[in-house]
Amino acid sequence: MVFTDPDQGDTTTCEIFSGNDNQYFDISPATCILSLAKDYDIDLGLPSTHSLIVRVVDSKGLSATTTVNINVLDINDNTPKFEYPEIVEFVASDSLIGYQVYKLSVDDNDSSLNAQLTCAMDGSHSTLQFALTSDCIIYQTESLADLPEGTEINFTAIVQDAGSPPLSSTALVRVIIQGAEKAPQTASSSAGSGVDFTDWELLLICGIAGVAALLGLINAVALYRKGCCKKIPTGKDASGLSDKEK
Numbered sequence: 001m002v003f004t005d006p007d008q009g010d011t012t013t014c015e016i017f018s019g020n021d022n023q024y025f026d027i028s029p030a031t032c033i034l035s036l037a038k039d040y041d042i043d044l045g046l047p048s049t050h051s052l053i054v055r056v057v058d059s060k061g062l063s064a065t066t067t068v069n070i071n072v073l074d075i076n077d078n079t080p081k082f083e084y085p086e087i088v089e090f091v092a093s094d095s096l097i098g099y100q101v102y103k104l105s106v107d108d109n110d111s112s113l114n115a116q117l118t119c120a121m122d123g124s125h126s127t128l129q130f131a132l133t134s135d136c137i138i139y140q141t142e143s144l145a146d147l148p149e150g151t152e153i154n155f156t157a158i159v160q161d162a163g164s165p166p167l168s169s170t171a172l173v174r175v176i177i178q179g180a181e182k183a184p185q186t187a188s189s190s191a192g193s194g195v196d197f198t199d200w201e202l203l204l205i206c207g208i209a210g211v212a213a214l215l216g217l218i219n220a221v222a223l224y225r226k227g228c229c230k231k232i233p234t235g236k237d238a239s240g241l242s243d244k245e246k
Contacts, residue, residue: 001032003056003064011059019052025070027054040072043109048072076163080108080117082171087157089173093144094180101175104136106159114163122156122170129153130175144177151177 005012014032016025024046026037034054042048050070057063083105091101108115119136121127129142130153153175160168 001027001034001054001066001068003032005058007058007060012056013058014054014056017053017055017065019050024050025052032056034068041077042072042074043078043111046072048074074111074114076110076114076161076165076167078109078114079167079169080106080159080161081169082106082157082159084171086172086174088176089138090176090178091140091144092178092180093147093149095140095144097140097143099140101130101138101140104132104138104157104159104171104173106136108161110161110163114161116162117159118162120158120160122158125154125156127153127155130155132157132173138173138175147177149177149179153177 001014003012013029014027015029016027016034023037024040025034027034032054034052040046048071050072052068052070053065054068055063055065087102087104089102091099104119106117106119108117117136118134119132120134121132129140129144131139131141132155133139136157136159155173157171157173158168159171160166
């Protein structure tokens with residue numbers, strides 16, 4: 001800090017008069033050079049602005065003050081990272097072009113531009129079957145139908161921040177091809193007519209058949225009970241019947 005004193009040869013002393021409650025800053029009494037008194041990292045949640053009042057006092061007790069506004073800038077001191085250094089994903093061989101395979105999880109302990117991250121595929125270890133967008137999403141770009149089950153496709157993903165200079169890290173991505181997704185189960189009629197029924201159609205047919213069988217059973221029981229309970233004439237009433245009627 002620069003100041004002037006009309007009294008030639010007078011001795012002066014500088015001090016932080018207010019605004020330094022947490023003792024983040026220090027000042028040289030003789031030179032008035034302001035400096036940090038301790039490690040300071042706004043990535044840890046410390047404020048990025050401060051306002052100090054600095055006072056200079058001469059040997060006669062006369063003084064002057066000034067306000068010093070301090071802006072603490074974030075330096076790019078944290079490397080961005082993937083959540084996992086190696087990612088394994090499984091994709092069916094009949095999946096369609098444009099299928100979203102996975103979104104990579106990335107993080108950076110910096111702030112502001114130093115925490116703005118973009119992803120890309122390493123050009124020296126890439127693949128044509130998949131693409132990696134700047135927002136870290138893996139998409140399928142080619143058909144996988146001709147690849148046998150168990151085929152493994154590897155590439156290296158890079159995450160980089162927007163700091164100056166930028167920092168980056170890598171992760172290995174392994175995509176393993178699985179067999180085609182199973183189609184809905186069907187059943188053919190026993191008569192060999194070639195007509196296929198879905199599970200719901202079979203369930204409906206079986207239900208209707210079950211209800212019909214139950215109604216038939218109820219009707220048979222009713223007829224049986226009706227025959228068993230038919231009144232047979234006895235005594236005088238029976239004497240008038242012929243042998244055939246008996």
